[in-house]
Amino acid sequence: MSNSAIPQIGEKRTDTWSEYLGRVGKKRDQQAFKALFDHFAPLIKGFCLNNTNQSFSSDAAEEVVQEVMLKVWQKAPSYDPSKAAASTWVYTVMRNARIDMMRRNKRHKTDSDPIDVEDLWDEDSDTGPVVQFQKLRDQEVVRDSFRILPVEQRQALTEVYMKGKSHSEVASETGLPLGTVKSRVRMGLQKIEAHLGSRTQKVPL
């Protein structure tokens, strides 16, 4: 990564990208958007090309980048820096765009579906406080928790997150039993959780 985003653990989210994204949302700031694009577009493209699941061609990955960054522009006004870091928010926008594209491809024409992606992954939901908790558990903390994971747990989480795979897809591709994949993911998450607990104060729910 070229640019340095240094999120702080604490009340205010001060990393550059979250600030830029906030500006795009509030002021429709094109310069800030360009900076976000330069940072995230190559990451999104890399993420897609890594996704062996769908064996993206470079062209298709470009298309996903366009799709995701268009959504970022359109949805930025709903971004709330106090709830999520920009990278987390962009991750969810990317995931939703991916699901949308997949559903468009294999949609059943006969059966109707009254709900869409936005209903199922309701990021700016009004269903209650989206937790003080997460604010503290900052990206940087999560990131260095990767370094403390045993190789096999880290690999399992990487397969699941980097490639957007289900546990059974990981199991069939690696030849590992499903139970093993599941427990590696769970144990990895527990370790990260424990690590976070030691680094940050828990805010009671």
Next chain:
Amino acid sequence: MINHHPDANMLVEYANGSLPWALCISVAAHLQLCPKCRAQYSQLCSLGGAYLSEAESEPVEDDSFSRLMGRIDANDASANAFALDLSDDPESAKEASSPARELPSKHLPKVIKKLVTDELRWRKIAGPLKAARLATGQDDYEVSFHRIAKGGKVVEHDHKGIEVTLVLEGSFSDKDGVYRRGDFLVREPGQIHRPTATLDQDCLCFSVCEAPVAVTGWLGKVVNPFLSIHPS
């Protein structure tokens, strides 16, 4: 107090988008009732964000940004031309898409409320159990409301695939415990059970069923009503 939740693996698949659509509906509905799982879910998303930040960058094409801005400008222009104001009162849009219809409960999670577009067609499945199917644009899973009449015992049955039950109103019990509003239960094939609604009121559940359930009791040999619930 909600005591039964989706496990970490299911939440991960929900967060990374690999969970089947029908199961995502049940997880989303549970999340709307459960602050604890919402917290866990946002943490899983920040992990996703961290992975994205750590992804290997791949340079995009030179004109990528200008093409995008072209699209954005074109969108803005057409939006202006047709005076399509997206921020236009979302409430009225919601109302329009969901005409007045009878809901089985006043306290449905938002996502489930949205699934009820037409009059529900309740069918008697077995004894005290009624079901009403919901259309979700997929046919890998049977998605429906289940209602057990108060005090009713459902015939003992097994499942051929995974079955997720989210309690929406009232409560029911089986040999493993009592389940109340918000409780999220996953039954794997081979977990034979016999749900019984508590005496005070009917129990309404949201159910997502991978394959037809199988009836195991002696009655099952006579009729096999559960097998009539199958994805069509």
